[in-house]
Amino acid sequence: MKINWFKYSAPSNFYPVIGKLIPFFMFFAIVLSIGGLYWGFFQTPDVLSDQKQYYRIIFIHVPAAWMSMWLYAVMVGWAVIGLIFNTRLSYMMAAAIAPTGAMFTFLSLWTGAFWGKTSWGTYWDWDPRMTSELMLLFVYIGYMALQSAIDDTRRADQAAAILSLVGLVMLPIIYFSINCPNPAECSSLHQGSSTQQIETNILWAMLVMTIAFWAYAFAVIFMRVRNIILQRERHTKWLQNLTGVKA
C-alpha cells in the first residue's frame, strides 16, 4: 500500500481534519487536567509535613516547564521542515506553536515564583535554570516579534525559522543548567531530575498533567493554525467554497 505522506501538507486537506480533531483534544485536555489535579491534590500519600504541602504546585510547574522546552523543539522542527521542503503549512505550524510555547514558559516561571516564595523565601533568584528559562521566554518573544514585523509572509516565515534555529542553543543550556561544578560560583536551587525515586502516585499525577498539557497544546495550536490558514489562504478557491466561510 502506498501512503501519500504529503496529502495533509496541503492546507485544504489539513484544515478539515484538524477541525474534527480539536474537540477530542480539548475534551482530553479538560478531563485529564481535572483527573490529574484531583489525583495530585487529594490522592497522593502525605509523605511530607503540612508545611510542605506547597510542593503540589509541581503538578503545574514541572509539566509546564517540560512543555516550554518541548514545544520549542517542535517549533524548530517545523521551521526546519519548512526551510528544507518549502512547505507553507510547516511555517504555519511553527508560527502557531510560538504563542503556546511562550505561554507555557511564562506559566512555569510564574508558578516557579510562587513555589520559590514559599520554599526559598523569594519570588525570584538568579538561579541558572530560572535565568535560562527567562531567556527562552525572550527568544519566543523575539520569534513572534520578528514574524509580525515582516509584512511579506514568505520572508517572515523564513527569517523567523532561522532565528528559531539560532535560539535552539537555549535548550541544552536550560537542560544542563543544573550541573554546577562549583556551588560557590553558581548556586543552583533546582536539582537534578529525580523521577526514579519519586513516589509513584506523584509521578503518575505529574505525567497525567503532562499529557493533559499536550492535549491542550494540540487543541489550541490546531485552532490557531486554522485561523492562520483562513488568513493566508483567503484568496483560494477551496476556502471560498467552504461552508461557513464568507470570503
Next chain:
Amino acid sequence: MFTVFKTILGRDLTLAMRRKTDILTTFFFFVIVISIFPLGVGFDKAMLQKMAPGIAWIAALLASMIALERLFASDYEDGTLEQMLLSHQPLIIIVLAKVFAHWLLTGLPLVLIAPLAGLQYHLSGDEVGIMMLTLLLGTPILSLLGAIGAALTLGLRGGGVLISVLILPLYVPILIYGAGAVSTSMEAGSNVQAYLLLLGAFLILALFFTPWATAAALRIASE
C-alpha cells in the same frame, strides 16, 4: 578567496573612514554610558569596583547593538548587497569580511578605551588588563552574533529595536563569562583562565557557525 576578504575589508574600512562620525558616535556612546552610570548609583568606591565589570560589559553590549543596524543597511539600500549575493564569490567570506570590518570600527575601539572605565571605577592595572582581554575575546562574538540579527531585520521599520529584542538574549552567555572573568580577577588568589578559555571557545564556535546563519538570512532578506 582571500582576495575577496581583503577587498571587502578594505572597501568597508575606506567607506567608514570617509564618514567618521558613525564610528565616533558608537565610541562616545560607550564612554558616555560608563561615565553617567556612577551618577545614578552613587560614588561609593567599593560598590563601583564591584559593579565595574557588569557596567562596562552592558555598555559594550548596547554600543555594539546600536552600531549593528548600519552593518548591512547602506549596502542593502544602494543595491551593493544584491551584487554581492549575485557574485560567484562565497557569501560566507563576504559576510566574515564585513563583520570583521565592523568589529575593527566598533568593537576594537571599545577594547582600547576600557582603561578609562578602569580609571573611573577604581580598578587596578591587572583587573583592567583582564577586562581588556575579555572584551578583546568577547566583542568579536557580539559582532558575529549581532550580524544575524542585522541580516534578519534588514530593511524593516523599527529594525534597530527589533535587533535588540532578537539578539540580546543570545548575548547572555558572553555577558556572564566576560563580566564574570573580571569579577573573579578581583578576588585574591583566583584564576580566570577557565573564563578566558570559555570565551575563546565561544568565539571559535561563533566564527564557524554564525556566518552561515547570516548568509542565509541575507539571502532571505533580499529575495
